Amino acid sequence: MPPFRRLSTADLPACLVLAADRSWDADSLRWHLMLQIADVWGLDAPDGGLAACGFLTRYHPAYATIGLLVVRRDHGRRGLATRLMAHLHDGGTEDITCLFATPMGRPLYRKLGYLAVDQIHKYIGPLEVASPPDGHLAEATPGDLDTLVSLDAAATGLDRRHLLTALFGRADRRLLLSHNGQYSGYGLAVPGSPRTPTVIGPLVAPDALAARMLIAGLAKDRTHAVRIDVFARHGDLPSWLQAGGMTHVSTDPMMLRGAASLPGDRRRLIAIASQALG
Ligand SMILES: CC(C)(COP(=O)(O)OP(=O)(O)OC[C@H]1O[C@@H](n2cnc3c(N)ncnc32)[C@H](O)[C@@H]1OP(=O)(O)O)[C@@H](O)C(=O)NCCC(=O)NCCS
Incomplete structure:
Protein backbone atom coordinates (compact mmCIF):
# COMPACT_ATOMS: atom_id res chain seq x y z
CA MET A 1 0.00 0.00 0.00
CA PRO A 2 1.38 3.49 -0.86
CA PRO A 3 2.56 5.67 2.05
CA PHE A 4 0.49 8.41 3.62
CA ARG A 5 0.77 11.75 1.85
CA ARG A 6 0.73 15.25 3.35
CA LEU A 7 -2.44 16.97 2.15
CA SER A 8 -2.88 20.65 1.30
CA THR A 9 -5.74 22.99 0.44
CA ALA A 10 -5.53 21.57 -3.13
CA ASP A 11 -6.97 18.34 -1.66
CA LEU A 12 -10.08 20.10 -0.31
CA PRO A 13 -12.46 18.66 -2.98
CA ALA A 14 -11.20 15.10 -2.32
CA CYS A 15 -11.57 15.61 1.46
CA LEU A 16 -15.18 16.75 1.00
CA VAL A 17 -15.98 13.67 -1.13
CA LEU A 18 -14.46 11.46 1.58
CA ALA A 19 -16.45 13.23 4.32
CA ALA A 20 -19.68 12.84 2.31
CA ASP A 21 -18.98 9.10 1.93
CA ARG A 22 -19.38 8.83 5.72
CA SER A 23 -22.33 11.26 5.71
CA TRP A 24 -20.15 13.80 7.47
CA ASP A 25 -20.68 17.52 7.41
CA ALA A 26 -18.91 18.80 4.28
CA ASP A 27 -18.65 22.45 5.28
CA SER A 28 -15.96 23.51 2.82
CA LEU A 29 -14.97 26.69 4.69
CA ARG A 30 -14.25 24.76 7.89
CA TRP A 31 -12.35 21.99 6.09
CA HIS A 32 -10.36 24.65 4.26
CA LEU A 33 -9.43 26.28 7.59
CA MET A 34 -8.36 22.89 8.96
CA LEU A 35 -6.21 22.21 5.89
CA GLN A 36 -4.51 25.57 6.47
CA ILE A 37 -3.70 25.17 10.15
CA ALA A 38 -3.34 21.41 10.78
CA ASP A 39 -0.90 18.70 9.70
CA VAL A 40 -3.13 16.68 7.42
CA TRP A 41 -2.29 13.23 6.15
CA GLY A 42 -4.16 11.12 3.66
CA LEU A 43 -3.95 8.01 1.57
CA ASP A 44 -4.80 8.01 -2.13
CA ALA A 45 -7.24 5.29 -3.22
CA PRO A 46 -6.09 3.19 -6.19
CA ASP A 47 -9.30 4.08 -8.06
CA GLY A 48 -8.94 7.83 -7.42
CA GLY A 49 -9.84 10.15 -4.59
CA LEU A 50 -8.83 9.61 -0.97
CA ALA A 51 -9.18 6.35 0.96
CA ALA A 52 -8.48 8.04 4.31
CA CYS A 53 -7.50 11.28 6.00
CA GLY A 54 -6.61 12.47 9.50
CA PHE A 55 -5.77 15.89 10.97
CA LEU A 56 -3.28 16.70 13.72
CA THR A 57 -3.08 20.20 15.20
CA ARG A 58 -0.02 20.83 17.33
CA TYR A 59 -0.33 23.50 20.05
CA HIS A 60 2.88 22.69 21.89
CA PRO A 61 5.90 20.47 21.11
CA ALA A 62 4.34 17.77 23.30
CA TYR A 63 0.61 18.39 22.84
CA ALA A 64 -1.71 18.01 19.85
CA THR A 65 -5.33 17.36 18.98
CA ILE A 66 -6.39 14.77 16.42
CA GLY A 67 -9.58 15.07 14.41
CA LEU A 68 -11.46 14.43 11.19
CA LEU A 69 -10.19 10.85 11.00
CA VAL A 70 -12.15 9.31 8.14
CA VAL A 71 -11.76 6.07 6.18
CA ARG A 72 -13.81 5.52 3.02
CA ARG A 73 -16.50 2.89 3.60
CA ASP A 74 -15.13 0.45 1.02
CA HIS A 75 -11.69 0.60 2.71
CA GLY A 76 -13.03 0.12 6.26
CA ARG A 77 -12.06 -2.60 8.77
CA ARG A 78 -8.70 -3.26 7.12
CA GLY A 79 -6.55 -1.53 9.71
CA LEU A 80 -6.24 1.72 7.77
CA ALA A 81 -7.33 4.00 10.64
CA THR A 82 -5.01 2.12 13.01
CA ARG A 83 -2.06 2.74 10.67
CA LEU A 84 -3.00 6.36 10.11
CA MET A 85 -3.25 6.98 13.87
CA ALA A 86 0.24 5.44 14.30
CA HIS A 87 1.48 7.79 11.59
CA TYR A 109 -9.14 4.93 20.32
CA ARG A 110 -9.60 2.70 23.37
CA LYS A 111 -7.39 0.08 21.69
CA LEU A 112 -4.74 2.76 21.15
CA GLY A 113 -4.70 3.66 24.85
CA TYR A 114 -6.99 6.69 24.87
CA LEU A 115 -9.04 7.26 28.02
CA ALA A 116 -12.22 9.31 28.35
CA VAL A 117 -11.54 12.28 30.66
CA ASP A 118 -14.48 14.60 29.92
CA GLN A 119 -17.61 14.97 27.80
CA ILE A 120 -18.86 17.52 25.30
CA HIS A 121 -22.52 18.25 24.43
CA LYS A 122 -23.25 19.45 20.92
CA TYR A 123 -26.22 21.81 20.46
CA ILE A 124 -27.60 23.19 17.19
CA GLY A 125 -30.53 25.51 16.51
CA PRO A 126 -31.77 29.02 16.88
CA LEU A 127 -31.03 30.53 20.27
CA GLU A 128 -33.51 33.02 21.66
CA VAL A 129 -32.52 34.27 25.08
CA ALA A 130 -32.70 37.59 26.90
CA SER A 131 -30.09 40.13 25.79
CA PRO A 132 -27.08 40.31 28.10
CA PRO A 133 -27.00 43.23 30.58
CA ASP A 134 -25.15 46.33 29.38
CA GLY A 135 -21.63 47.11 30.46
CA HIS A 136 -20.02 43.67 30.54
CA LEU A 137 -19.39 42.90 26.87
CA ALA A 138 -17.14 44.71 24.43
CA GLU A 139 -16.47 44.06 20.74
CA ALA A 140 -12.85 42.85 20.43
CA THR A 141 -10.65 44.52 17.79
CA PRO A 142 -7.50 43.05 16.20
CA GLY A 143 -5.54 45.01 18.82
CA ASP A 144 -7.17 42.81 21.50
CA LEU A 145 -5.79 39.57 20.09
CA ASP A 146 -3.06 39.40 22.75
CA THR A 147 -5.75 39.65 25.46
CA LEU A 148 -7.71 36.79 23.87
CA VAL A 149 -4.57 34.68 23.60
CA SER A 150 -3.72 35.17 27.27
CA LEU A 151 -7.31 34.48 28.47
CA ASP A 152 -7.25 31.36 26.34
CA ALA A 153 -3.83 30.33 27.68
CA ALA A 154 -5.08 30.64 31.29
CA ALA A 155 -7.89 28.21 30.46
CA THR A 156 -6.01 25.75 28.25
CA GLY A 157 -2.42 26.06 29.47
CA LEU A 158 -1.46 26.48 25.80
CA ASP A 159 -0.44 29.23 23.43
CA ARG A 160 -3.12 28.91 20.74
CA ARG A 161 -2.27 32.18 18.95
CA HIS A 162 -2.08 30.43 15.58
CA LEU A 163 -5.63 29.05 15.92
CA LEU A 164 -7.10 32.20 17.46
CA THR A 165 -5.59 34.46 14.79
CA ALA A 166 -7.17 32.32 12.05
CA LEU A 167 -10.56 32.16 13.80
CA PHE A 168 -10.52 35.86 14.73
CA GLY A 169 -10.12 36.72 11.05
CA ARG A 170 -13.12 34.59 10.12
CA ALA A 171 -15.39 35.50 13.02
CA ASP A 172 -18.37 37.80 12.43
CA ARG A 173 -18.58 38.66 16.16
CA ARG A 174 -15.79 38.69 18.75
CA LEU A 175 -16.61 39.59 22.32
CA LEU A 176 -14.61 40.27 25.45
CA LEU A 177 -16.21 39.99 28.88
CA SER A 178 -15.15 42.27 31.71
CA HIS A 179 -15.69 42.15 35.45
CA ASN A 180 -14.67 45.05 37.67
CA GLY A 181 -12.67 46.59 34.84
CA GLN A 182 -10.72 43.39 34.11
CA TYR A 183 -11.17 41.08 31.18
CA SER A 184 -12.26 37.64 32.35
CA GLY A 185 -13.48 35.89 29.21
CA TYR A 186 -13.91 35.96 25.47
CA GLY A 187 -16.02 34.29 22.79
CA LEU A 188 -16.02 34.08 18.99
CA ALA A 189 -18.86 33.42 16.55
CA VAL A 190 -17.47 31.92 13.35
CA PRO A 191 -19.68 31.44 10.28
CA GLY A 192 -19.13 28.46 7.98
CA SER A 193 -20.36 27.81 4.46
CA PRO A 194 -23.85 29.07 3.54
CA ARG A 195 -26.66 27.01 5.12
CA THR A 196 -24.38 25.67 7.88
CA PRO A 197 -24.75 26.99 11.44
CA THR A 198 -22.44 29.68 12.75
CA VAL A 199 -20.24 28.17 15.46
CA ILE A 200 -20.04 29.83 18.87
CA GLY A 201 -16.61 28.95 20.24
CA PRO A 202 -14.04 28.89 21.53
CA LEU A 203 -15.52 30.48 24.63
CA VAL A 204 -13.68 31.15 27.87
CA ALA A 205 -15.47 32.47 30.96
CA PRO A 206 -14.99 32.34 34.74
CA ASP A 207 -18.32 30.51 35.32
CA ALA A 208 -21.53 29.35 33.65
CA LEU A 209 -23.38 32.60 34.36
CA ALA A 210 -20.66 34.66 32.69
CA ALA A 211 -20.66 32.16 29.81
CA ARG A 212 -24.38 32.79 29.29
CA MET A 213 -23.70 36.50 28.85
CA LEU A 214 -21.10 35.83 26.18
CA ILE A 215 -23.28 33.27 24.39
CA ALA A 216 -26.30 35.61 24.48
CA GLY A 217 -24.15 38.42 23.04
CA LEU A 218 -22.76 36.20 20.28
CA ALA A 219 -26.19 34.80 19.35
CA LYS A 220 -28.07 38.11 19.54
CA ASP A 221 -30.15 39.16 16.49
CA ARG A 222 -29.25 36.09 14.45
CA THR A 223 -31.97 34.63 12.27
CA HIS A 224 -30.10 31.41 11.49
CA ALA A 225 -29.11 28.39 13.55
CA VAL A 226 -25.96 28.42 15.65
CA ARG A 227 -23.90 25.51 16.94
CA ILE A 228 -22.12 25.26 20.26
CA ASP A 229 -20.12 22.38 21.77
CA VAL A 230 -20.07 22.85 25.54
CA PHE A 231 -18.37 20.79 28.21
CA ALA A 232 -20.78 18.69 30.27
CA ARG A 233 -19.38 20.03 33.56
CA HIS A 234 -21.12 23.41 33.29
CA GLY A 235 -24.20 22.95 35.49
CA ASP A 236 -27.37 24.33 34.02
CA LEU A 237 -25.84 25.62 30.77
CA PRO A 238 -27.29 22.68 28.73
CA SER A 239 -30.84 23.24 30.04
CA TRP A 240 -30.49 27.00 29.39
CA LEU A 241 -29.47 26.30 25.76
CA GLN A 242 -32.40 23.92 25.34
CA ALA A 243 -34.84 26.38 26.92
CA GLY A 244 -33.54 28.93 24.38
CA GLY A 245 -34.62 26.65 21.52
CA MET A 246 -31.45 24.66 20.74
CA THR A 247 -31.49 20.92 20.12
CA HIS A 248 -29.12 18.51 21.82
CA VAL A 249 -27.48 16.58 18.95
CA SER A 250 -24.89 14.36 20.65
CA THR A 251 -22.65 13.84 23.65
CA ASP A 252 -19.13 12.62 22.89
CA PRO A 253 -16.22 11.81 25.18
CA MET A 254 -13.04 13.85 25.16
CA MET A 255 -10.26 11.24 25.15
CA LEU A 256 -6.65 11.64 26.12
CA ARG A 257 -3.51 9.64 25.53
CA GLY A 258 -0.20 10.25 27.29
CA ALA A 259 -1.63 12.09 30.33
CA ALA A 260 -4.54 11.81 32.76
CA SER A 261 -5.51 15.49 32.53
CA LEU A 262 -4.83 18.60 30.50
CA PRO A 263 -2.99 21.77 31.57
CA GLY A 264 -4.66 25.08 32.41
CA ASP A 265 -7.74 25.99 34.41
CA ARG A 266 -10.04 23.87 32.25
CA ARG A 267 -13.21 24.92 34.10
CA ARG A 268 -12.86 28.21 32.23
CA LEU A 269 -12.98 26.59 28.81
CA ILE A 270 -16.75 26.49 28.29
CA ALA A 271 -16.99 25.76 24.56
CA ILE A 272 -14.50 24.45 22.03
CA ALA A 273 -13.67 25.80 18.58
CA SER A 274 -14.61 22.45 17.02
CA GLN A 275 -14.31 18.78 17.82
CA ALA A 276 -11.28 18.60 15.51
CA LEU A 277 -9.45 21.57 17.03
CA GLY A 278 -10.38 21.43 20.71
C1 LIG B 1 -13.71 5.04 12.78
C2 LIG B 1 -13.01 4.72 11.45
C3 LIG B 1 -12.03 5.86 11.14
C4 LIG B 1 -12.27 3.38 11.61
O1 LIG B 1 -11.55 3.16 10.39
P1 LIG B 1 -11.05 1.67 9.99
O2 LIG B 1 -9.96 1.83 9.00
O3 LIG B 1 -12.22 0.86 9.60
O4 LIG B 1 -10.48 1.16 11.38
P2 LIG B 1 -9.50 -0.10 11.56
O5 LIG B 1 -9.70 -1.08 10.44
O6 LIG B 1 -8.12 0.40 11.79
O7 LIG B 1 -10.12 -0.74 12.85
C5 LIG B 1 -9.62 -0.46 14.09
C6 LIG B 1 -10.56 -0.92 15.17
O8 LIG B 1 -11.61 0.03 15.27
C7 LIG B 1 -12.82 -0.67 15.61
N1 LIG B 1 -13.78 -0.47 14.53
C8 LIG B 1 -13.53 -0.02 13.28
N2 LIG B 1 -14.69 0.05 12.59
C9 LIG B 1 -15.67 -0.36 13.43
C10 LIG B 1 -17.08 -0.51 13.30
N3 LIG B 1 -17.72 -0.23 12.16
N4 LIG B 1 -17.77 -0.94 14.37
C11 LIG B 1 -17.14 -1.24 15.52
N5 LIG B 1 -15.81 -1.14 15.72
C12 LIG B 1 -15.09 -0.68 14.67
C13 LIG B 1 -12.46 -2.09 15.83
O9 LIG B 1 -12.07 -2.25 17.16
C14 LIG B 1 -11.27 -2.23 14.92
O10 LIG B 1 -10.42 -3.27 15.24
P3 LIG B 1 -10.75 -4.76 14.66
O11 LIG B 1 -11.05 -4.61 13.20
O12 LIG B 1 -9.47 -5.49 14.96
O13 LIG B 1 -11.94 -5.23 15.43
C15 LIG B 1 -14.04 4.58 10.27
O14 LIG B 1 -15.04 3.66 10.66
C16 LIG B 1 -14.72 5.89 9.87
O15 LIG B 1 -14.21 6.64 9.04
N6 LIG B 1 -15.89 6.18 10.50
C17 LIG B 1 -16.64 7.40 10.20
C18 LIG B 1 -15.93 8.63 10.66
C19 LIG B 1 -15.67 8.60 12.16
O16 LIG B 1 -16.57 8.43 12.97
N7 LIG B 1 -14.39 8.83 12.51
C20 LIG B 1 -13.93 8.89 13.89
C21 LIG B 1 -13.78 10.33 14.25
S1 LIG B 1 -13.53 10.58 15.98
Whole structure:
Protein backbone atom coordinates (compact mmCIF):
# COMPACT_ATOMS: atom_id res chain seq x y z
CA MET A 1 0.00 0.00 0.00
CA PRO A 2 1.38 3.49 -0.86
CA PRO A 3 2.56 5.67 2.05
CA PHE A 4 0.49 8.41 3.62
CA ARG A 5 0.77 11.75 1.85
CA ARG A 6 0.73 15.25 3.35
CA LEU A 7 -2.44 16.97 2.15
CA SER A 8 -2.88 20.65 1.30
CA THR A 9 -5.74 22.99 0.44
CA ALA A 10 -5.53 21.57 -3.13
CA ASP A 11 -6.97 18.34 -1.66
CA LEU A 12 -10.08 20.10 -0.31
CA PRO A 13 -12.46 18.66 -2.98
CA ALA A 14 -11.20 15.10 -2.32
CA CYS A 15 -11.57 15.61 1.46
CA LEU A 16 -15.18 16.75 1.00
CA VAL A 17 -15.98 13.67 -1.13
CA LEU A 18 -14.46 11.46 1.58
CA ALA A 19 -16.45 13.23 4.32
CA ALA A 20 -19.68 12.84 2.31
CA ASP A 21 -18.98 9.10 1.93
CA ARG A 22 -19.38 8.83 5.72
CA SER A 23 -22.33 11.26 5.71
CA TRP A 24 -20.15 13.80 7.47
CA ASP A 25 -20.68 17.52 7.41
CA ALA A 26 -18.91 18.80 4.28
CA ASP A 27 -18.65 22.45 5.28
CA SER A 28 -15.96 23.51 2.82
CA LEU A 29 -14.97 26.69 4.69
CA ARG A 30 -14.25 24.76 7.89
CA TRP A 31 -12.35 21.99 6.09
CA HIS A 32 -10.36 24.65 4.26
CA LEU A 33 -9.43 26.28 7.59
CA MET A 34 -8.36 22.89 8.96
CA LEU A 35 -6.21 22.21 5.89
CA GLN A 36 -4.51 25.57 6.47
CA ILE A 37 -3.70 25.17 10.15
CA ALA A 38 -3.34 21.41 10.78
CA ASP A 39 -0.90 18.70 9.70
CA VAL A 40 -3.13 16.68 7.42
CA TRP A 41 -2.29 13.23 6.15
CA GLY A 42 -4.16 11.12 3.66
CA LEU A 43 -3.95 8.01 1.57
CA ASP A 44 -4.80 8.01 -2.13
CA ALA A 45 -7.24 5.29 -3.22
CA PRO A 46 -6.09 3.19 -6.19
CA ASP A 47 -9.30 4.08 -8.06
CA GLY A 48 -8.94 7.83 -7.42
CA GLY A 49 -9.84 10.15 -4.59
CA LEU A 50 -8.83 9.61 -0.97
CA ALA A 51 -9.18 6.35 0.96
CA ALA A 52 -8.48 8.04 4.31
CA CYS A 53 -7.50 11.28 6.00
CA GLY A 54 -6.61 12.47 9.50
CA PHE A 55 -5.77 15.89 10.97
CA LEU A 56 -3.28 16.70 13.72
CA THR A 57 -3.08 20.20 15.20
CA ARG A 58 -0.02 20.83 17.33
CA TYR A 59 -0.33 23.50 20.05
CA HIS A 60 2.88 22.69 21.89
CA PRO A 61 5.90 20.47 21.11
CA ALA A 62 4.34 17.77 23.30
CA TYR A 63 0.61 18.39 22.84
CA ALA A 64 -1.71 18.01 19.85
CA THR A 65 -5.33 17.36 18.98
CA ILE A 66 -6.39 14.77 16.42
CA GLY A 67 -9.58 15.07 14.41
CA LEU A 68 -11.46 14.43 11.19
CA LEU A 69 -10.19 10.85 11.00
CA VAL A 70 -12.15 9.31 8.14
CA VAL A 71 -11.76 6.07 6.18
CA ARG A 72 -13.81 5.52 3.02
CA ARG A 73 -16.50 2.89 3.60
CA ASP A 74 -15.13 0.45 1.02
CA HIS A 75 -11.69 0.60 2.71
CA GLY A 76 -13.03 0.12 6.26
CA ARG A 77 -12.06 -2.60 8.77
CA ARG A 78 -8.70 -3.26 7.12
CA GLY A 79 -6.55 -1.53 9.71
CA LEU A 80 -6.24 1.72 7.77
CA ALA A 81 -7.33 4.00 10.64
CA THR A 82 -5.01 2.12 13.01
CA ARG A 83 -2.06 2.74 10.67
CA LEU A 84 -3.00 6.36 10.11
CA MET A 85 -3.25 6.98 13.87
CA ALA A 86 0.24 5.44 14.30
CA HIS A 87 1.48 7.79 11.59
CA LEU A 88 -0.14 10.82 13.28
CA HIS A 89 1.36 9.82 16.62
CA ASP A 90 4.66 9.56 14.73
CA GLY A 91 6.05 7.18 17.32
CA GLY A 92 6.21 10.05 19.86
CA THR A 93 5.31 8.14 23.01
CA GLU A 94 5.87 11.28 25.10
CA ASP A 95 3.21 13.21 23.25
CA ILE A 96 -0.14 14.03 24.76
CA THR A 97 -2.89 13.74 22.20
CA CYS A 98 -6.49 14.71 22.72
CA LEU A 99 -9.58 14.01 20.61
CA PHE A 100 -13.37 13.97 20.70
CA ALA A 101 -14.57 10.51 19.73
CA THR A 102 -17.61 9.61 17.65
CA PRO A 103 -19.28 6.28 18.54
CA MET A 104 -17.52 4.67 15.54
CA GLY A 105 -14.10 5.94 16.59
CA ARG A 106 -14.30 4.94 20.28
CA PRO A 107 -13.30 1.24 20.01
CA LEU A 108 -10.27 2.20 17.93
CA TYR A 109 -9.14 4.93 20.32
CA ARG A 110 -9.60 2.70 23.37
CA LYS A 111 -7.39 0.08 21.69
CA LEU A 112 -4.74 2.76 21.15
CA GLY A 113 -4.70 3.66 24.85
CA TYR A 114 -6.99 6.69 24.87
CA LEU A 115 -9.04 7.26 28.02
CA ALA A 116 -12.22 9.31 28.35
CA VAL A 117 -11.54 12.28 30.66
CA ASP A 118 -14.48 14.60 29.92
CA GLN A 119 -17.61 14.97 27.80
CA ILE A 120 -18.86 17.52 25.30
CA HIS A 121 -22.52 18.25 24.43
CA LYS A 122 -23.25 19.45 20.92
CA TYR A 123 -26.22 21.81 20.46
CA ILE A 124 -27.60 23.19 17.19
CA GLY A 125 -30.53 25.51 16.51
CA PRO A 126 -31.77 29.02 16.88
CA LEU A 127 -31.03 30.53 20.27
CA GLU A 128 -33.51 33.02 21.66
CA VAL A 129 -32.52 34.27 25.08
CA ALA A 130 -32.70 37.59 26.90
CA SER A 131 -30.09 40.13 25.79
CA PRO A 132 -27.08 40.31 28.10
CA PRO A 133 -27.00 43.23 30.58
CA ASP A 134 -25.15 46.33 29.38
CA GLY A 135 -21.63 47.11 30.46
CA HIS A 136 -20.02 43.67 30.54
CA LEU A 137 -19.39 42.90 26.87
CA ALA A 138 -17.14 44.71 24.43
CA GLU A 139 -16.47 44.06 20.74
CA ALA A 140 -12.85 42.85 20.43
CA THR A 141 -10.65 44.52 17.79
CA PRO A 142 -7.50 43.05 16.20
CA GLY A 143 -5.54 45.01 18.82
CA ASP A 144 -7.17 42.81 21.50
CA LEU A 145 -5.79 39.57 20.09
CA ASP A 146 -3.06 39.40 22.75
CA THR A 147 -5.75 39.65 25.46
CA LEU A 148 -7.71 36.79 23.87
CA VAL A 149 -4.57 34.68 23.60
CA SER A 150 -3.72 35.17 27.27
CA LEU A 151 -7.31 34.48 28.47
CA ASP A 152 -7.25 31.36 26.34
CA ALA A 153 -3.83 30.33 27.68
CA ALA A 154 -5.08 30.64 31.29
CA ALA A 155 -7.89 28.21 30.46
CA THR A 156 -6.01 25.75 28.25
CA GLY A 157 -2.42 26.06 29.47
CA LEU A 158 -1.46 26.48 25.80
CA ASP A 159 -0.44 29.23 23.43
CA ARG A 160 -3.12 28.91 20.74
CA ARG A 161 -2.27 32.18 18.95
CA HIS A 162 -2.08 30.43 15.58
CA LEU A 163 -5.63 29.05 15.92
CA LEU A 164 -7.10 32.20 17.46
CA THR A 165 -5.59 34.46 14.79
CA ALA A 166 -7.17 32.32 12.05
CA LEU A 167 -10.56 32.16 13.80
CA PHE A 168 -10.52 35.86 14.73
CA GLY A 169 -10.12 36.72 11.05
CA ARG A 170 -13.12 34.59 10.12
CA ALA A 171 -15.39 35.50 13.02
CA ASP A 172 -18.37 37.80 12.43
CA ARG A 173 -18.58 38.66 16.16
CA ARG A 174 -15.79 38.69 18.75
CA LEU A 175 -16.61 39.59 22.32
CA LEU A 176 -14.61 40.27 25.45
CA LEU A 177 -16.21 39.99 28.88
CA SER A 178 -15.15 42.27 31.71
CA HIS A 179 -15.69 42.15 35.45
CA ASN A 180 -14.67 45.05 37.67
CA GLY A 181 -12.67 46.59 34.84
CA GLN A 182 -10.72 43.39 34.11
CA TYR A 183 -11.17 41.08 31.18
CA SER A 184 -12.26 37.64 32.35
CA GLY A 185 -13.48 35.89 29.21
CA TYR A 186 -13.91 35.96 25.47
CA GLY A 187 -16.02 34.29 22.79
CA LEU A 188 -16.02 34.08 18.99
CA ALA A 189 -18.86 33.42 16.55
CA VAL A 190 -17.47 31.92 13.35
CA PRO A 191 -19.68 31.44 10.28
CA GLY A 192 -19.13 28.46 7.98
CA SER A 193 -20.36 27.81 4.46
CA PRO A 194 -23.85 29.07 3.54
CA ARG A 195 -26.66 27.01 5.12
CA THR A 196 -24.38 25.67 7.88
CA PRO A 197 -24.75 26.99 11.44
CA THR A 198 -22.44 29.68 12.75
CA VAL A 199 -20.24 28.17 15.46
CA ILE A 200 -20.04 29.83 18.87
CA GLY A 201 -16.61 28.95 20.24
CA PRO A 202 -14.04 28.89 21.53
CA LEU A 203 -15.52 30.48 24.63
CA VAL A 204 -13.68 31.15 27.87
CA ALA A 205 -15.47 32.47 30.96
CA PRO A 206 -14.99 32.34 34.74
CA ASP A 207 -18.32 30.51 35.32
CA ALA A 208 -21.53 29.35 33.65
CA LEU A 209 -23.38 32.60 34.36
CA ALA A 210 -20.66 34.66 32.69
CA ALA A 211 -20.66 32.16 29.81
CA ARG A 212 -24.38 32.79 29.29
CA MET A 213 -23.70 36.50 28.85
CA LEU A 214 -21.10 35.83 26.18
CA ILE A 215 -23.28 33.27 24.39
CA ALA A 216 -26.30 35.61 24.48
CA GLY A 217 -24.15 38.42 23.04
CA LEU A 218 -22.76 36.20 20.28
CA ALA A 219 -26.19 34.80 19.35
CA LYS A 220 -28.07 38.11 19.54
CA ASP A 221 -30.15 39.16 16.49
CA ARG A 222 -29.25 36.09 14.45
CA THR A 223 -31.97 34.63 12.27
CA HIS A 224 -30.10 31.41 11.49
CA ALA A 225 -29.11 28.39 13.55
CA VAL A 226 -25.96 28.42 15.65
CA ARG A 227 -23.90 25.51 16.94
CA ILE A 228 -22.12 25.26 20.26
CA ASP A 229 -20.12 22.38 21.77
CA VAL A 230 -20.07 22.85 25.54
CA PHE A 231 -18.37 20.79 28.21
CA ALA A 232 -20.78 18.69 30.27
CA ARG A 233 -19.38 20.03 33.56
CA HIS A 234 -21.12 23.41 33.29
CA GLY A 235 -24.20 22.95 35.49
CA ASP A 236 -27.37 24.33 34.02
CA LEU A 237 -25.84 25.62 30.77
CA PRO A 238 -27.29 22.68 28.73
CA SER A 239 -30.84 23.24 30.04
CA TRP A 240 -30.49 27.00 29.39
CA LEU A 241 -29.47 26.30 25.76
CA GLN A 242 -32.40 23.92 25.34
CA ALA A 243 -34.84 26.38 26.92
CA GLY A 244 -33.54 28.93 24.38
CA GLY A 245 -34.62 26.65 21.52
CA MET A 246 -31.45 24.66 20.74
CA THR A 247 -31.49 20.92 20.12
CA HIS A 248 -29.12 18.51 21.82
CA VAL A 249 -27.48 16.58 18.95
CA SER A 250 -24.89 14.36 20.65
CA THR A 251 -22.65 13.84 23.65
CA ASP A 252 -19.13 12.62 22.89
CA PRO A 253 -16.22 11.81 25.18
CA MET A 254 -13.04 13.85 25.16
CA MET A 255 -10.26 11.24 25.15
CA LEU A 256 -6.65 11.64 26.12
CA ARG A 257 -3.51 9.64 25.53
CA GLY A 258 -0.20 10.25 27.29
CA ALA A 259 -1.63 12.09 30.33
CA ALA A 260 -4.54 11.81 32.76
CA SER A 261 -5.51 15.49 32.53
CA LEU A 262 -4.83 18.60 30.50
CA PRO A 263 -2.99 21.77 31.57
CA GLY A 264 -4.66 25.08 32.41
CA ASP A 265 -7.74 25.99 34.41
CA ARG A 266 -10.04 23.87 32.25
CA ARG A 267 -13.21 24.92 34.10
CA ARG A 268 -12.86 28.21 32.23
CA LEU A 269 -12.98 26.59 28.81
CA ILE A 270 -16.75 26.49 28.29
CA ALA A 271 -16.99 25.76 24.56
CA ILE A 272 -14.50 24.45 22.03
CA ALA A 273 -13.67 25.80 18.58
CA SER A 274 -14.61 22.45 17.02
CA GLN A 275 -14.31 18.78 17.82
CA ALA A 276 -11.28 18.60 15.51
CA LEU A 277 -9.45 21.57 17.03
CA GLY A 278 -10.38 21.43 20.71
C1 LIG B 1 -13.71 5.04 12.78
C2 LIG B 1 -13.01 4.72 11.45
C3 LIG B 1 -12.03 5.86 11.14
C4 LIG B 1 -12.27 3.38 11.61
O1 LIG B 1 -11.55 3.16 10.39
P1 LIG B 1 -11.05 1.67 9.99
O2 LIG B 1 -9.96 1.83 9.00
O3 LIG B 1 -12.22 0.86 9.60
O4 LIG B 1 -10.48 1.16 11.38
P2 LIG B 1 -9.50 -0.10 11.56
O5 LIG B 1 -9.70 -1.08 10.44
O6 LIG B 1 -8.12 0.40 11.79
O7 LIG B 1 -10.12 -0.74 12.85
C5 LIG B 1 -9.62 -0.46 14.09
C6 LIG B 1 -10.56 -0.92 15.17
O8 LIG B 1 -11.61 0.03 15.27
C7 LIG B 1 -12.82 -0.67 15.61
N1 LIG B 1 -13.78 -0.47 14.53
C8 LIG B 1 -13.53 -0.02 13.28
N2 LIG B 1 -14.69 0.05 12.59
C9 LIG B 1 -15.67 -0.36 13.43
C10 LIG B 1 -17.08 -0.51 13.30
N3 LIG B 1 -17.72 -0.23 12.16
N4 LIG B 1 -17.77 -0.94 14.37
C11 LIG B 1 -17.14 -1.24 15.52
N5 LIG B 1 -15.81 -1.14 15.72
C12 LIG B 1 -15.09 -0.68 14.67
C13 LIG B 1 -12.46 -2.09 15.83
O9 LIG B 1 -12.07 -2.25 17.16
C14 LIG B 1 -11.27 -2.23 14.92
O10 LIG B 1 -10.42 -3.27 15.24
P3 LIG B 1 -10.75 -4.76 14.66
O11 LIG B 1 -11.05 -4.61 13.20
O12 LIG B 1 -9.47 -5.49 14.96
O13 LIG B 1 -11.94 -5.23 15.43
C15 LIG B 1 -14.04 4.58 10.27
O14 LIG B 1 -15.04 3.66 10.66
C16 LIG B 1 -14.72 5.89 9.87
O15 LIG B 1 -14.21 6.64 9.04
N6 LIG B 1 -15.89 6.18 10.50
C17 LIG B 1 -16.64 7.40 10.20
C18 LIG B 1 -15.93 8.63 10.66
C19 LIG B 1 -15.67 8.60 12.16
O16 LIG B 1 -16.57 8.43 12.97
N7 LIG B 1 -14.39 8.83 12.51
C20 LIG B 1 -13.93 8.89 13.89
C21 LIG B 1 -13.78 10.33 14.25
S1 LIG B 1 -13.53 10.58 15.98
